[in-house]
Amino acid sequence: MIALIVAYTRNRVIGNKGQIPWRIKGEQRRFKELTTGNVVIMGRKSYQEIGRPLPNRFTVVVSNTASFEAENCTTASSLPEAIKKARELQPGKHIYISGGAGLYKEAIDMVEKMYITEVDAHIEGDTYFPEFDETLFEKTIDEQIEGEIPYTYVTYTRKG
Ligand SMILES: NC(=O)c1ccc[n+]([C@@H]2O[C@H](COP(=O)([O-])OP(=O)(O)OC[C@H]3O[C@@H](n4cnc5c(N)ncnc54)[C@H](OP(=O)(O)O)[C@@H]3O)[C@@H](O)[C@H]2O)c1
Numbered sequence: 001m002i003a004l005i006v007a008y009t010r011n012r013v014i015g016n017k018g019q020i021p022w023r024i025k026g027e028q029r030r031f032k033e034l035t036t037g038n039v040v041i042m043g044r045k046s047y048q049e050i051g052r053p054l055p056n057r058f059t060v061v062v063s064n065t066a067s068f069e070a071e072n073c074t075t076a077s078s079l080p081e082a083i084k085k086a087r088e089l090q091p092g093k094h095i096y097i098s099g100g101a102g103l104y105k106e107a108i109d110m111v112e113k114m115y116i117t118e119v120d121a122h123i124e125g126d127t128y129f130p131e132f133d134e135t136l137f138e139k140t141i142d143e144q145i146e147g148e149i150p151y152t153y154v155t156y157t158r159k160g
Contacts (some may be wrong), residue, residue, distance in 0.1 A: 007020070007028075010118075040096050041103065043097070061075045
C-alpha cells in the first residue's frame, strides 16, 4: 500500500522556515503508529530537519544533492525511484510519503490513502499542502482531539 501522511492547518500550512510551526503534544501519535515497522519517503529538507533516520522504520530520502546511507536509510533521486527502492529493499511493507510540499503534490495521484491531521488553527507558514480533487476520495473522520489547538485525524481513501 502506498499512502501519504501529513498534518496541515486550516490554511493548509505544513511548514515554516524549515520547521513545523506548531507544537501540539501527542499530535504525531498516528504518524508513529502507522509508520513504525514500515517505510517513510521524505524530501531532503524534511529529513535534515529530523537529522537522523527515525527509529524502527526504514527511510528513503529523495535528493539529488546529498546521499544518506545507513542500515535503515537510503537515498533516491526521484519519487518513483524511492518507491522502487522501498519495494525492493522492504518487500511487503507499507509506504508512507511524508513530505514536503513537492513530494506531496506528486504523490496525490499515486496514493491509495491520505492520512491527514487537520490542525484546527490558522498558522502562518511558507510551505503548503497542495489543493486536490476531494471528489476522487472518500473521507472518514477517525478521531477528534480537543485541546488548546484541537486537531482531527481523517483518512481520504481513493474511490473505486
Ligand atoms: N506538517 C507536516 O506533516 C510536514 C511533513 C513534512 C515536512 N513538513 C515541513 O515542510 C517543510 C519542508 O518541505 P519542503 O517542501 O520545503 O522540502 P522537502 O520536500 O522536505 O525537501 C525538498 C528537497 O527534497 C528533494 N526533492 C523533493 N522532491 C523531489 C523530487 N520530486 N525529485 C527529486 N528531489 C526531490 C530535493 O532535494 P535536493 O535539493 O537535495 O535535490 C529538494 O530540494 C519543512 O518546514 C517541514 O517542517 C511538514
